[in-house]
Amino acid sequence: METNNQALESKYHSKLNGDTLLVVGMLALLVGVEGFIIYRILSETWEIASDFFYLYVIFLGLIFLIETIGCLRVRDSIKNHMFEFKYYD
Amino acid sequence: MSEHNEAASLVKTLRPFHVWALGVGIVLVGEYMGWNFTVAKGGVLGSLLAMLVAGTMYVIISLCASELGSATKLAGGPYDWARLFVGPGAAASVGLAVYMEYIALEAADAIVVAFIAQSIFPELQVFPVTLLVIALLTFINYRGVVAALTLNFVLTMIAFIAIVAFFFTTAFGGVDIHPEYLFQGALPNGMIGLFAALQFGPWFYLGIEGAAMCAEECKHPSRAVPLGQQAGMITLLIGAAMTLYLCAVLIPTDLLGVSVYPLFEAAQNSGIFIFIALLGLGTFLTCVASANGCVCDSSRSWFALSRDNYVSSWFSAVHPRYNTPYRAVIFTMPVAIGFAFSGFLDQVITFSIISGLLCYVLIPFSLIRFRNLFPQSTSRVRPFVGPLQPYIAYFAIAIAITILSTLFWGYKYNLIFAFVFYGIAYFYFSHRHKSSNIENNWAEMGWPLPEGSENQRIGKEAMSIGDE
Numbered sequence: 001m002e003t004n005n006q007a008l009e010s011k012y013h014s015k016l017n018g019d020t021l022l023v024v025g026m027l028a029l030l031v032g033v034e035g036f037i038i039y040r041i042l043s044e045t046w047e048i049a050s051d052f053f054y055l056y057v058i059f060l061g062l063i064f065l066i067e068t069i070g071c072l073r074v075r076d077s078i079k080n081h082m083f084e085f086k087y088y089d
Numbered sequence: 090m091s092e093h094n095e096a097a098s099l100v101k102t103l104r105p106f107h108v109w110a111l112g113v114g115i116v117l118v119g120e121y122m123g124w125n126f127t128v129a130k131g132g133v134l135g136s137l138l139a140m141l142v143a144g145t146m147y148v149i150i151s152l153c154a155s156e157l158g159s160a161t162k163l164a165g166g167p168y169d170w171a172r173l174f175v176g177p178g179a180a181a182s183v184g185l186a187v188y189m190e191y192i193a194l195e196a197a198d199a200i201v202v203a204f205i206a207q208s209i210f211p212e213l214q215v216f217p218v219t220l221l222v223i224a225l226l227t228f229i230n231y232r233g234v235v236a237a238l239t240l241n242f243v244l245t246m247i248a249f250i251a252i253v254a255f256f257f258t259t260a261f262g263g264v265d266i267h268p269e270y271l272f273q274g275a276l277p278n279g280m281i282g283l284f285a286a287l288q289f290g291p292w293f294y295l296g297i298e299g300a301a302m303c304a305e306e307c308k309h310p311s312r313a314v315p316l317g318q319q320a321g322m323i324t325l326l327i328g329a330a331m332t333l334y335l336c337a338v339l340i341p342t343d344l345l346g347v348s349v350y351p352l353f354e355a356a357q358n359s360g361i362f363i364f365i366a367l368l369g370l371g372t373f374l375t376c377v378a379s380a381n382g383c384v385c386d387s388s389r390s391w392f393a394l395s396r397d398n399y400v401s402s403w404f405s406a407v408h409p410r411y412n413t414p415y416r417a418v419i420f421t422m423p424v425a426i427g428f429a430f431s432g433f434l435d436q437v438i439t440f441s442i443i444s445g446l447l448c449y450v451l452i453p454f455s456l457i458r459f460r461n462l463f464p465q466s467t468s469r470v471r472p473f474v475g476p477l478q479p480y481i482a483y484f485a486i487a488i489a490i491t492i493l494s495t496l497f498w499g500y501k502y503n504l505i506f507a508f509v510f511y512g513i514a515y516f517y518f519s520h521r522h523k524s525s526n527i528e529n530n531w532a533e534m535g536w537p538l539p540e541g542s543e544n545q546r547i548g549k550e551a552m553s554i555g556d557e
Contacts, residue, residue, distance in 0.1 A: 071319055077312075077474065
């Protein structure tokens with residue numbers, strides 16, 4: 001019985017790590033791609049965009065901040081309820 | 090609830106990747122075409138700002154949808170959230186808005202598929218191919234949601250991988266680009282263009298909130314909805330940024346603003362055959378995936394409206410063998426055909442955007458009401474708790490209203506028509522449901538009574554004693 005529980009727990013934690021890896025990987029890709037594109041576009045158009053570049057910085061910052069906290073909450077939610085709702089059976 | 094769905098209920102088999110496929114499948118077509126009108130209005134800088142502002146709004150809407158969808162676990166999505174937490178008038182308006190948003194989009198997608206098929210095989214005619222596409226997708230959705238969304242997953246994944254491969258090859262110098270296009274078309278209409286471009290910003294993400302509409306058919310909605318929805322939102326943010334960059338450095342801005350298939354055109358300008366083939370295939374597949382997802386979402390919205398007697402309860406029947414809302418699914422077909430052959434497709438699409446924006450005001454508002462009525466965060470009521478609420482919900486409402494206001498330039502009559510249409514729906518259904526006196530059965534959902542309902546009940550009892 002004890003071994004069964006341990007196996008189940010280990011399976012659940014391994015699946016949770018899979019979900020975490022997926023989200024972290026996608027967030028890293030998001031930061032890399034968005035950062036690269038905004039840098040390329042603003043650096044090429046700096047003569048025009050320098051007066052209002054802060055608008056891009058504000059909204060980019062908001063996307064990163066809200067999405068990152070949102071993803072952390074998704075992970076926490078899965079971790080807190082995975083045994084209760086038997087997510088990985 | 091009507092008697093029809095008591096014998097059979099929707100099958101609960103969907104997983105997070107189905108939720109992702111439903112959301113991204115509907116939306117990715119907007120990254121293959123349509124978003125480039127932001128460039129016509131505000132140049133590259135206007136388009137970039139529209140992408141970021143709309144992206145911020147959709148990130149918040151996605152979090153609201155994740156919280157509401159995983160809590161209610163109902164097929165109606167925004168309709169059910171408004172019904173439970175706002176009221177019958179708002180519920181009917183948002184239910185109809187979701188239905189119109191998706192069915193108009195389905196019609197537009199089917200026509201584009203027919204046009205692409207005709208450009209490959211000139212002997213084909215647009216009318217019968219459009220009919221065939223609509224009929225085929227309706228049949229797939231009739232047979233079962235798992236098959237429909239698994240198909241969406243495959244189509245969407247191919248289309249997304251095509252963008253990613255093209256982007257990384259370009260970013261690492263595999264394609265000759267023209268960075269001078271970025272400066273030449275940076276801001277052609279001045280500062281006003283920055284503001285005007287916002288009206289087409291939603292094209293990058295329009296419909297992602299629909300991912301939560303399969304909550305009732307998920308095996309574990311409290312995991313599948315937040316995970317699938319957030320993964321979908323990140324996918325779209327990545328896809329939008331890649332698309333904008335690729336098109337802006339490969340197509341001159343004046344041509345990009347009026348292009349029908351901008352990503353395909355960018356691939357053609359790269360001159361590399363594999364990308365021309367991949368992006369051409371991607372354009373076709375995203376249209377099919379989008380139309381397929383739209384049949385799924387619009388039928389669920391109609392099914393939910395029918396289940397609560399907002400429209401005839403005949404539509405709320407569930408197929409005894411396939412466990413799909415088959416009458417609501419079949420009913421999407423004549424309506425989509427009607428939209429497709431109305432001859433006013435651009436007006437229909439604008440109506441779809443306005444309907445979507447109306448939802449983006451009411452979804453965060455539903456969340457604010459949900460938080461006020463049920464402040465407790467127990468597993469039963471709120472398994473997923475979104476961050477920074479309700480402040481970001483207010484912020485999303487402000488962005489949605491700002492984007493709606495920009496539609497006044499050029500789409501004044503569409504805007505007025507939409508407000509009159511949804512206004513009439515609001516007052517008609519509010520009045521109808523007031524007289525029928527239907528109340529939400531919280532106990533059936535396993536929820537406690539909402540905050541303040543005890544005081545209301547005591548007040549009603551006191552009034553009835555006073556009347557006696």
